[in-house]
Amino acid sequence: MLRIDFKRVLVAVLALVAAGTVNAQGARPAVKTPRIYVMDGGVLASETARYRLTDADVQEVSISVASFLIVHPKGVLMWDAGAVADHERGGDVGFDQRLVRRDGAERFVKLGKTLTSQLAAAGYKPSDVTHLALSHYHWDHTADANLFAGAQWLVQKVEHDAMFSADPPGGSRPETFSALKNAKTTLITTPDYDVFGDGTVVIKQAPGHTEGHSVLYVKLANTGGVLLSGDLYHYPAERTLHRLPTFEVSESQTEKSRATIETFLTQSHAQLWIQHDLANHRKLKKSPEFYD
Template sequence: MTRMSPMGIVLAFCGFSALAQTPAEVTLTRLDCGNGVTSSDIAFFSDTNAYDGKKQELVVSCYLIKHGDDYLIWDTGYPAAVAGATATGPTAKFNLVEQLARVNVKPEQIKFVGVSHYHGDHIGQAGSFPQATLLIGKGDWDALTSTPPPPGANPAPVKHWISGGGKFEAVPRDKDIFGDGTVRMLDMPGHTPGHHSLLVRLKEKGNVLLTGDLAHFRENYDSNGVPVFNTNRADTLASLDRFKQMAKNLNATVIVQHDPRDIEKLPALPGSAK
């Protein structure tokens, strides 16, 4: 019998491990979850009066991440009831289920619904994917299930999971969603207690960081602006510092999800970044 040397055993084991942990192919697609609207006064996006009387166009964007044969929806926009409607606020031209149909993805194929935080323009259509596991920051989950919920926290869109009808995970810190480092929820509290951003590692485009509502437009991101409605100023600034350090170290493309200038960095449906 041929014996393998200790070094050979190590090399063989390392080769096996590398093979076993080969990341799946990942793609990232931008979805339309709210048409652009120009806010006539964005003063409330700064607690230092940086934007008094200024205007800013904002959009609502959601994202489809394909990981091998599995799918993750990141943020779910406004409720489907307002999708396509004419209203004073931003609305989506098509709801998420209709958009996914364009790339032959059915609601039951969505394995995870990840939400950056509990505000209505980010969890509105979560209920369209009842078979999915809901991933939400623990601080936000605690707020949604408290009696009564705090201002701005509407539990109705995720009542399916609150009532025990579906699987969920209240994420306390960072989470490696698929276990291979390609898609990570990042603990970035401050906007809400359990706010998270998302890192997606793509083979061709490289690293992409989705802000959630860590910042709402480029100028606020660049200046470390803190909206008056954030739940914790110190946490917001700490999260911005961590996020920017990660963006620098990973040479990442930063997508400020509400800024129409930023979301154009990613292809819209049916295209995808790889």
């Protein structure tokens, strides 16, 4: 006679949950090492003069918008949240969406697919995301941040304070991250923050572009180290020609951060993915494909 020992089954299931191989919603792909899923947030119209460059210096004047889902055995981290929120889209892929920043400046984004659909392609819902980190508070990195208000928000303390000050930054859209005010929050005050405790996913302070701008290092088993730039650079030419954007919170801090990160890249042999570099972004595999 077949007898099922329910207690043993329960213990086994709980062990799987603890190991992160399944979540409360059911099965999600079990991973043994970290993965990066690249999400395409569309193409943002740009002006090279804002970066002290000319059109002749760059391969593409328009810049990409990217966000990244980092899947680790112990959790799921969303890095950046796009430029146009899924709920505010005025059209489908290819639609030119107009956005207005807090300071009144208007911007235009040619839409890609919704973030939610790209997460779903990888097998995830916004509620499966356990951790959220934004490279910084600018509008083109925060659009869907409110979708992840149930996650643990990992944020530099100085960035958090600027976001929720009485007079939020002009380059932000505070309505896109308002729900984070009540999120479970980790305020970071150290140069490095090791997200899952094993050194494979590390938020690194790189201030200057904003008060608490940061970049993300991910150590992948097959691809090797990858550094997600945030806005440390927008165009590769800023890196080769040593040009700074015209709108840094602190140019001297940005220069210092660039020097620190360049040293890290040399020592770690990590590759740099400049998130706004459209030419590189086009080449990257997109969700549901991934890097591991």
